[in-house]
Amino acid sequence: MIRRKGGFVVQKLVNKASERKAAYIFIFPAVVLLAAFLIYPSLQTIRYAFTDYNIMRPDRIVFCGLNNFIELFRDKDFWIAVKNTLYFTVLVVPFQTVLALALALLISSRRKGVSIFRAAYFSPQVTSMVVVAILWTVMYNSSPDSGLLNALLVNLGLEPCGFLNDPDTAMNSIIFMSAWQGAGYQMMIFLAGLQGISPEQYEAASIDGAGKIASFFYVTLPGLKNVIQYVVMITVIQAMKLFTQPYVMTKGGPQNSTRTLVYYIYEQGFQKRNFGYACAVAAIFFVIVISLSLGMKKIIKAD
Amino acid sequence: MSKRVVAVLLAAVMVSGAFTGCGKTKERVNEEGESVITVWSPSDEPAIEEWWLRKIEEFNRLYEGEIELRREAIVRADSYAYEDKVNAAITSDDLPDILYVDGPNVSIYAANEVTIPLDDYFSKEEWDDFFDSSKQQNTYDGNIYAVGATESSVALYYNKDLLDEAGIDIPESKEDAWTWSEYYEAAKKLTKDGVVGTNIIMDKGEGLSYVLEQFWISNGTDFVNEEGSSAKGYLNSAEGIEAAKFLNSLIQDGYANIDPIQKEFHNGRAATMLGGSWEVATLEKDYPDLNWGVTYFPVADKDSILTSPTGDWAASVTKNVQDMDAVKEVMRFLFSEENVTTYAQAISKPPTRVSSYDVLTEYNEYPRSIFKEQLMETGHPRPRTPSYSVLTAEFAEAMLDIFTGVDPEEALNAAAEAVDKDYNKYYAND
Numbered sequence: 001m002i003r004r005k006g007g008f009v010v011q012k013l014v015n016k017a018s019e020r021k022a023a024y025i026f027i028f029p030a031v032v033l034l035a036a037f038l039i040y041p042s043l044q045t046i047r048y049a050f051t052d053y054n055i056m057r058p059d060r061i062v063f064c065g066l067n068n069f070i071e072l073f074r075d076k077d078f079w080i081a082v083k084n085t086l087y088f089t090v091l092v093v094p095f096q097t098v099l100a101l102a103l104a105l106l107i108s109s110r111r112k113g114v115s116i117f118r119a120a121y122f123s124p125q126v127t128s129m130v131v132v133a134i135l136w137t138v139m140y141n142s143s144p145d146s147g148l149l150n151a152l153l154v155n156l157g158l159e160p161c162g163f164l165n166d167p168d169t170a171m172n173s174i175i176f177m178s179a180w181q182g183a184g185y186q187m188m189i190f191l192a193g194l195q196g197i198s199p200e201q202y203e204a205a206s207i208d209g210a211g212k213i214a215s216f217f218y219v220t221l222p223g224l225k226n227v228i229q230y231v232v233m234i235t236v237i238q239a240m241k242l243f244t245q246p247y248v249m250t251k252g253g254p255q256n257s258t259r260t261l262v263y264y265i266y267e268q269g270f271q272k273r274n275f276g277y278a279c280a281v282a283a284i285f286f287v288i289v290i291s292l293s294l295g296m297k298k299i300i301k302a303d
Numbered sequence: 304m305s306k307r308v309v310a311v312l313l314a315a316v317m318v319s320g321a322f323t324g325c326g327k328t329k330e331r332v333n334e335e336g337e338s339v340i341t342v343w344s345p346s347d348e349p350a351i352e353e354w355w356l357r358k359i360e361e362f363n364r365l366y367e368g369e370i371e372l373r374r375e376a377i378v379r380a381d382s383y384a385y386e387d388k389v390n391a392a393i394t395s396d397d398l399p400d401i402l403y404v405d406g407p408n409v410s411i412y413a414a415n416e417v418t419i420p421l422d423d424y425f426s427k428e429e430w431d432d433f434f435d436s437s438k439q440q441n442t443y444d445g446n447i448y449a450v451g452a453t454e455s456s457v458a459l460y461y462n463k464d465l466l467d468e469a470g471i472d473i474p475e476s477k478e479d480a481w482t483w484s485e486y487y488e489a490a491k492k493l494t495k496d497g498v499v500g501t502n503i504i505m506d507k508g509e510g511l512s513y514v515l516e517q518f519w520i521s522n523g524t525d526f527v528n529e530e531g532s533s534a535k536g537y538l539n540s541a542e543g544i545e546a547a548k549f550l551n552s553l554i555q556d557g558y559a560n561i562d563p564i565q566k567e568f569h570n571g572r573a574a575t576m577l578g579g580s581w582e583v584a585t586l587e588k589d590y591p592d593l594n595w596g597v598t599y600f601p602v603a604d605k606d607s608i609l610t611s612p613t614g615d616w617a618a619s620v621t622k623n624v625q626d627m628d629a630v631k632e633v634m635r636f637l638f639s640e641e642n643v644t645t646y647a648q649a650i651s652k653p654p655t656r657v658s659s660y661d662v663l664t665e666y667n668e669y670p671r672s673i674f675k676e677q678l679m680e681t682g683h684p685r686p687r688t689p690s691y692s693v694l695t696a697e698f699a700e701a702m703l704d705i706f707t708g709v710d711p712e713e714a715l716n717a718a719a720e721a722v723d724k725d726y727n728k729y730y731a732n733d
Binding site: 052054055056057058138141142143145146147162164165166167250251252253254255267270271272273274 | 383386387390393394396411412415417497507508560561562564572692693696699700703704706707708709725728729
């Protein structure tokens with residue numbers, strides 16, 4: 001008896017040890033890939049952030065201490081990029097989320113022909129952002145003779161708008177088209193969430209005398225809580241990385257109004273070849289995004 | 304046991320898969336023992352791609368057993384995509400033997416010792432056959448660092464019907480080229496019925512520096528000093544600010560669009576345009592119904608200097624080259640009289656060798672003769688400074704800021720300061 005029991009324990013231990021070994025072997029490829037393509041480049045970025053590195057002179061990388069960071073804190077363009085990135089995020093996230101939720105509610109019914117709308121609302125998402133950005137650049141053209149939206153405004157008897165050529169409206173124009181492009185994806189997530197709310201809850205609500213609006217606030221929204229948290233989280237992270245739209249549509253202008261942090265990193269690192277300085281901006285960007293994500297997680301948990 | 308084997312194998316496959324293609328350096332000698340010379344150049348229109356295939360075959364037949372020429376066509380998109388790839392190759396020390404670079408970038412690569420001097424690749428008589436404009440653009444610190452087969456120029460295209468209707472005469476010789484005031488008055492007269500008076504290249508990028516620098520030069524200044532070490536007092540000089548103000552008046556008064564549609568002039572929506580020499584072929588081929596002409600680049604009102612843009616992509620030899628003799632043979636082949644001529648013909652651009660014009664007689668006739676004349680007599684290459692990438696980005700930004708309401712002096716001061724800062728940081732102590 002005792003022997004058998006002991007044998008069993010030993011066997012279990014052996015199993016555990018070999019399982020652990022197997023586990024390490026299984027995660028090995030993932031770890032190697034992460035290390036090669038994420039961890040190592042990140043560490044290099046941090047290292048280069050403390051150097052004067054002209055990208056054409058990899059043979060002349062000079063350690064410069066905190067110089068890049070000191071310069072950065074005095075750099076007007078950097079702070080404008082921070083401001084623009086936050087402005088974009090703060091506006092696009094609620095706008096896009098509400099838009100996606102509204103679309104999802106519109107097409108969640110099982111009426112005939114709804115699938116056409118579902119495909120239509122989702123289609124901007126499957127189109128490359130570069131293509132979408134070029135199309136919108138044409139639509140936003142500031143001359144009523146060529147720009148679709150301005151032609152519309154003029155025909156309605158309104159003044160034409162500068163859109164991308166006016167520092168006051170350029171970022172808002174990008175926010176609008178980004179939400180239009182991105183909402184389809186979140187709409188799909190919301191649709192899945194809506195299907196997870198059981199019809200009995202709506203039935204019970206209507207028996208208790210709740211109208212459409214009340215059942216939205218007391219049944220739909222609470223039922224979607226987790227989905228909304230997830231959607232907001234990924235939209236914030238995506239929004240912080242804004243690059244393609246300013247790159248294609250405005251080159252960061254006019255008057256710095258659409259220069260975002262990621263665009264600024266690209267511009268400094270590759271266009272102006274200030275690689276060390278770009279790495280310093282990237283390091284700060286990393287800190288901002290990580291603290292935002294952690295902060296949001298904390299708020300959600302506390303909730 | 305077998306589980307572990309499978310896991311190890313899987314891991315090995317995945318990891319090796321991830322690294323395939325990395326760490327592979329350029330092949331410099333092939334299996335037959337021939338020296339391999341690799342060329343990188345932007346992918347181009349079909350006629351040029353076909354030229355490359357034909358010429359590579361010809362070269363490899365000629366040098367069988369000695370040299371093998373290869374070319375990688377790299378998508379340029381806007382010029383930055385190409386440069387991003389070159390930057391990556393510099394970092395990994397994996398440059399091709401021959402690298403095509405845009406004219407104004409020749410100095411950047413030369414100053415950073417990415418490319419090597421080519422002065423001894425051709426004899427003095429041979430060099431004399433190349434245009435000065437092209438040699439100037441490709442010279443840095445007294446040495447030639449690149450050779451180009453084609454040149455470019457910009458002149459003023461006009462819609463004959465619209466100008467006739469408005470009763471506007473066109474200058475017949477370059478001494479009579481329109482002054483800025485005449486250009487402005489013409490644009491003003493021609494702006495009506497949904498047609499704008501003129502189109503000044505508005506690509507928000509390199510096109511701005513390429514074309515608009517001439518307004519600085521014509522007004523007696525330039526973007527940077529002769530040594531290429533400072534922009535202060537040039538880019539933002541009183542004459543420069545005056546040039547910016549003039550260009551801005553065209554935009555602000557509505558005689559040129561800040562956001563022109565594609566092919567605005569070609570489609571009859573702009574009465575004139577500052578357009579490149581390459582537009583001649585496009586207009587002839589794709590817009591046969593448009594009644595157009597071309598005249599000289601406009602000049603400043605007072606004490607003006609006759610001027611026109613120049614510059615095109617050119618081939619340079621990188622520091623990573625191993626077989627110096629082989630690369631020289633390839634360069635001498637690519638830029639021989641015959642090949643410069645056939646290349647220029649294929650791409651419909653003016654050739655850089657004077658002798659090519661004996662064959663390409665169309666350049667003796669209007670409209671192409673205008674561009675040839677400008678190239679030989681009034682051409683000014685873009686600034687030769689190792690800080691050119693900062694200069695061109697800052698200039699484009701400054702102009703867009705000015706066109707959207709920023710004070711010209713303020714915008715140009717900021718741009719000049721950024722250029723000088725870059726130069727002082729990386730090149731002043733060389």
